[in-house]
Amino acid sequence: MPKVLISDKMDPKAAEIFRSRGVEVDEITGKTPEELKAIIGNYDGLAIRSSTKVTQEILDAATNLKVVGRAGIGVDNVDIPAASSRGVVVMNTPFGNSITTAEHAIALMFALARQLPEADASTQQGKWEKNRFMGVELTAKTLGLIGAGNIGSIVAERALGLRMKVVAYDPFLTEERAIEMGVEKVDLDTLLARADFITLHTPLTDQTRNILSKENLAKTKKGVRIINCARGGLVDEAALKEGLDSGHIAGAALDVFVTEPAKESPLFGTPNFISTPHLGASTTEAQVNVAIQVAEQMSDFLLSGGVTNALNMPSLSAEEAPRLKPYMALAEKLGSLVGQLAHGALQGVSIEAEGDAAALNQKPITGAVLAGLMRAYTDTVNMVNAPFLAKERGLDVREVRHDREGDYHTLLRVTVRTRDGERSVAGTLFGDNKPRLVELFGIQVEADLAGHMLYVVNADQPGFIGRLGSLLGEKGVNIGTFHLGRREAGGEAILLLSVDGEMDKAFLDTVRALPGVKTAMALEF
Numbered sequence: 001m002p003k004v005l006i007s008d009k010m011d012p013k014a015a016e017i018f019r020s021r022g023v024e025v026d027e028i029t030g031k032t033p034e035e036l037k038a039i040i041g042n043y044d045g046l047a048i049r050s051s052t053k054v055t056q057e058i059l060d061a062a063t064n065l066k067v068v069g070r071a072g073i074g075v076d077n078v079d080i081p082a083a084s085s086r087g088v089v090v091m092n093t094p095f096g097n098s099i100t101t102a103e104h105a106i107a108l109m110f111a112l113a114r115q116l117p118e119a120d121a122s123t124q125q126g127k128w129e130k131n132r133f134m135g136v137e138l139t140a141k142t143l144g145l146i147g148a149g150n151i152g153s154i155v156a157e158r159a160l161g162l163r164m165k166v167v168a169y170d171p172f173l174t175e176e177r178a179i180e181m182g183v184e185k186v187d188l189d190t191l192l193a194r195a196d197f198i199t200l201h202t203p204l205t206d207q208t209r210n211i212l213s214k215e216n217l218a219k220t221k222k223g224v225r226i227i228n229c230a231r232g233g234l235v236d237e238a239a240l241k242e243g244l245d246s247g248h249i250a251g252a253a254l255d256v257f258v259t260e261p262a263k264e265s266p267l268f269g270t271p272n273f274i275s276t277p278h279l280g281a282s283t284t285e286a287q288v289n290v291a292i293q294v295a296e297q298m299s300d301f302l303l304s305g306g307v308t309n310a311l312n313m314p315s316l317s318a319e320e321a322p323r324l325k326p327y328m329a330l331a332e333k334l335g336s337l338v339g340q341l342a343h344g345a346l347q348g349v350s351i352e353a354e355g356d357a358a359a360l361n362q363k364p365i366t367g368a369v370l371a372g373l374m375r376a377y378t379d380t381v382n383m384v385n386a387p388f389l390a391k392e393r394g395l396d397v398r399e400v401r402h403d404r405e406g407d408y409h410t411l412l413r414v415t416v417r418t419r420d421g422e423r424s425v426a427g428t429l430f431g432d433n434k435p436r437l438v439e440l441f442g443i444q445v446e447a448d449l450a451g452h453m454l455y456v457v458n459a460d461q462p463g464f465i466g467r468l469g470s471l472l473g474e475k476g477v478n479i480g481t482f483h484l485g486r487r488e489a490g491g492e493a494i495l496l497l498s499v500d501g502e503m504d505k506a507f508l509d510t511v512r513a514l515p516g517v518k519t520a521m522a523l524e525f
């Protein structure tokens with residue numbers, strides 16, 4: 001039974017779902033990185049929010065870890081490249097808290113417009129300062145949206161409902177989508193010049209860090225109000241403080257800070273500054289949503305291989321997973337075979353799917369081929385990290401689908417390119433979904449690829465099989481299965497034998513010494 005650790009405070013629904021699906025679960029929150037390192041090796045899955053930092057060090061200690069699930073959106077607390085290179089899938093729940101976070105942005109916009117926190121504090125101090133708190137209406141004001149993804153588009157929809165005009169800056173927003181959203185797509189400078197309110201909804205990346213820098217804040221309209229419920233670091237906090245102090249910025253609300261938890265900040269106590277402690281996603285509804293979603297996604301993955309919302313691997317539904325499973329086994333075996341047999345540095349690999357296989361999601365199949373292929377070079381490779389390793393090594397990976405059916409109802413062909421040329425193997429699934437090799441370097445052959453195998457290329461001559469059989473007998477090597485193929489009578493023939501034990505170099509040398517043998521190699525599956 002797979003075992004999951006929930007290491008951040010999460011709605012109890014998550015643990016309930018894990019247990020009901022047959023996944024063992026421990027809820028241990030508030031651990032230091034050292035304490036987490038000491039226990040993480042016991043778990044197949046780690047469910048987190050934003051407190052647990054999944055660093056390279058934690059991943060190094062996580063010897064059994066297969067999946068990290070983030071109940072929420074931002075994964076800046078997870079070292080994704082380190083997880084990918086260790087073959088750990090990282091998933092998030094991209095939609096579960098979007099409405100809640102958008103509502104928080106709208107709430108902060110109202111709070112800024114009417115100075116609600118200050119008016120509340122003053123009134124409760126018995127001051128009744130009716131003349132001090134003159135607000136502004138939102139109606140007819142321009143909202144500048146930086147980032148028009150899931151949350152940004154919900155904010156836009158709500159703002160339009162409030163009769164605001166919305167301008168959006170998002171380099172990935174198409175004109176069509178902008179029209180559909182009812183917003184005007186503009187460049188950043190235009191947004192800065194026109195917006196009465198600016199709200200940020202982008203991830204923190206090299207391009208978005210300090211997108212509201214001192215220089216950009218200076219381009220804003222006097223009296224602008226700024227809201228950040230996305231990520232700390234999008235706004236230059238020191239420049240924001242200067243802008244508030246000078247009166248150029250009429251108000252700012254931050255839910256997120258460069259350093260969190262933000263226990264102190266020069267912004268604290270600044271008039272017209274509102275802060276909340278990263279509460280964007282903190283509603284009962286959103287927390288139940290993300291807890292249910294993360295537990296379901298992680299259980300699917302651990303129990304049936306289904307992949308949803310993974311950031312480092314293509315999606316694979318729980319329904320698709322069983323259908324793809326035999327293909328992935330075939331793909332990995334073909335990749336492994338061609339990886340063991342190819343000589344010279346790999347330059348490219350092409351994966352062709354024919355017949356039934358052409359209708360399938362090809363990404364997982366490609367991941368499996370690459371994992372098998374690269375196992376010849378590194379034994380830490382799996383389907384998750386294989387595409388990254390392939391990219392790192394500059395391998396040119398191509399996927400080809402042929403709708404036509406050939407001799408087989410379903411076929412996968414893997415062709416690798418090295419400096420020595422191209423070599424290709426192909427396989428199919430037989431009746432009971434068993435992977436079977438059907439073509440090796442252009443020669444028809446039918447073989448299971450399993451266990452220890454002896455691969456021999458020889459000149460097709462009478463008596464050869466007898467000589468080889470006698471040699472194997474002499475050496476005490478027991479044959480399991482025996483497969484033969486040849487290009488043409490008297491030409492080049494290949495033999496694939498499964499044998500019961502490992503073959504050492506001395507044994508292979510004796511095979512190579514048999515008359516007519518061109519190549520003899522031990523293969524492992």
Ligand SMILES: NC(=O)c1ccc[n+]([C@@H]2O[C@H](COP(=O)([O-])OP(=O)(O)OC[C@H]3O[C@@H](n4cnc5c(N)ncnc54)[C@H](O)[C@@H]3O)[C@@H](O)[C@H]2O)c1
Nearest residue numbers: 074147148149150151170172201202203207229230280281
């Ligand atoms: N405060 C919270 O508790 C809370 C809760 C949920 C999400 N978030 C954060 O909110 C942010 C938005 O989440 P989302 O679900 O809408 O993400 P999303 O991926 O759906 O949208 C992000 C948008 O940002 C755009 N973008 C990327 N680079 C950009 C750039 N350089 N300039 C302008 N736009 C750019 C993208 O094109 C995309 O449309 C994320 O950072 C997320 O982590 C915060």
Ligand SMILES: O=C(O)CC[C@@H](O)C(=O)O
Nearest residue numbers: 049050072073074097281
């Ligand atoms: O888990 C949280 O409270 C923060 C969530 C939010 O920052 C997110 O990225 O989903």
